[in-house]
Amino acid sequence: MKAIVFKGPKDFEMQEIPMPLCPEEGILVKVKAVGLCGSDIRTFDVGHGKLIPPQVIGHEVAGVIESIGKNISDFSVGDKVAVNPIIPCGHCDYCKIGFGNHCQELEFLGTTIPGGYAQYVAIPKVALANDCVIKITNNLPMEQVPLAETTASVICAQKNMGVGKGDTVLIFGAGPIGCLHAVIAKARGAKKVIMSEINESRLDLVRRFTSIDVFVDSSQQDVHEIVLAETNNLGADAAIVACPVGLVQEQAIDMVRKRGRVCFFGGLPINNCHINLNSNRIHYDEIAIYGAFAYAPKDFIEAFHLISEGKVPAAEFVTHILPLKDIAEGIDIIKKGLGIKVVLKPWD
Numbered sequence: 001m002k003a004i005v006f007k008g009p010k011d012f013e014m015q016e017i018p019m020p021l022c023p024e025e026g027i028l029v030k031v032k033a034v035g036l037c038g039s040d041i042r043t044f045d046v047g048h049g050k051l052i053p054p055q056v057i058g059h060e061v062a063g064v065i066e067s068i069g070k071n072i073s074d075f076s077v078g079d080k081v082a083v084n085p086i087i088p089c090g091h092c093d094y095c096k097i098g099f100g101n102h103c104q105e106l107e108f109l110g111t112t113i114p115g116g117y118a119q120y121v122a123i124p125k126v127a128l129a130n131d132c133v134i135k136i137t138n139n140l141p142m143e144q145v146p147l148a149e150t151t152a153s154v155i156c157a158q159k160n161m162g163v164g165k166g167d168t169v170l171i172f173g174a175g176p177i178g179c180l181h182a183v184i185a186k187a188r189g190a191k192k193v194i195m196s197e198i199n200e201s202r203l204d205l206v207r208r209f210t211s212i213d214v215f216v217d218s219s220q221q222d223v224h225e226i227v228l229a230e231t232n233n234l235g236a237d238a239a240i241v242a243c244p245v246g247l248v249q250e251q252a253i254d255m256v257r258k259r260g261r262v263c264f265f266g267g268l269p270i271n272n273c274h275i276n277l278n279s280n281r282i283h284y285d286e287i288a289i290y291g292a293f294a295y296a297p298k299d300f301i302e303a304f305h306l307i308s309e310g311k312v313p314a315a316e317f318v319t320h321i322l323p324l325k326d327i328a329e330g331i332d333i334i335k336k337g338l339g340i341k342v343v344l345k346p347w348d
């Protein structure tokens with residue numbers, strides 16, 4: 001089969017490799033669409049701590065069941081499926097309290113096990129046992145399914161930080177994640193969403209999203225001034241930093257009101273991950289800072305249903321559909337801010 005093989009930082013190519021075998025009590029999925037995720041682009045550039053090359057990466061997978069292992073009654077050959085790539089064990093201390101994202105034996109499709117930048121992907125038994133495979137029973141276009149993974153992360157983060165009714169939410173970074181935060185914030189009852197983005201072409205691309213009320217070009221405009229003007233001089237109720245920039249994390253703390261919540265959604269480069277916090281704002285003004293890493297299986301199921309029911313306008317996010325062999329072009333589109341979500345098709 002054809003697959004993109006990652007051999008090390010800045011070193012990957014399409015290769016002909018053996019088709020994976022169907023796991024004994026798992027399934028083999030013919031990949032119909034796979035999302036090009038920002039985290040994959042980072043892996044292509046600098047590698048990943050939990051990944052040993054060579055590896056087939058890619059984790060936002062939608063496909064059709066090609067073959068099926070033993071003892072599986074819920075699925076049949078030919079079923080269309082969405083695959084949740086964050087596969088918890090289901091029995092460790094974190095899994096038991098519902099935080100599968102921190103599972104001590106986490107398997108991550110496309111990192112610890114071969115992923116979806118390929119024509120076929122093997123899905124192990126543990127994924128089926130932990131509700132990580134969802135049957136698609138309607139006519140949802142396959143290219144919209146990969147959005148479920150990022151949507152799940154966004155849902156999990158907003159639940160944690162308590163985005164809800166009446167909130168004014170400030171979002172930094174108008175990539176697919178920032179825009180999904182806007183959609184989910186509104187779905188959770190937020191009153192106003194302010195989007196700050198430094199790349200003008202990316203900002204223009206996202207003007208299509210009705211969930212965003214105020215667009216701020218941070219290369220030209222003073223974000224803090226606009227936030228104060230939009231919030232009666234109080235500051236935002238919640239701020240979400242959906243870009244990997246430490247300085248923006250620092251600034252976000254100054255732009256929320258007293259008792260405001262800040263979420264650091266994007267990770268920083270490993271050799272540059274210390275920032276300067278205004279500790280007194282956290283102390284006197286009772287600012288809460290939240291992290292965000294992945295999600296639990298229940299969040300993925302919720303995300304999939306929001307997309308499937310049209311409550312997340314996935315079609316508006318998918319700006320480019322490319323054959324898998326053109327992955328380098330897709331990476332370029334994302335890096336230059338010329339598209340929102342790129343989806344790859346391994347059979348085109």
Ligand SMILES: [Zn+2]
Pocket residue numbers: 037038039059060149150
């Ligand atoms: Zn992803």
Ligand SMILES: [Zn+2]
Pocket residue numbers: 088089090091092093094095100102103104105106
């Ligand atoms: Zn676990």
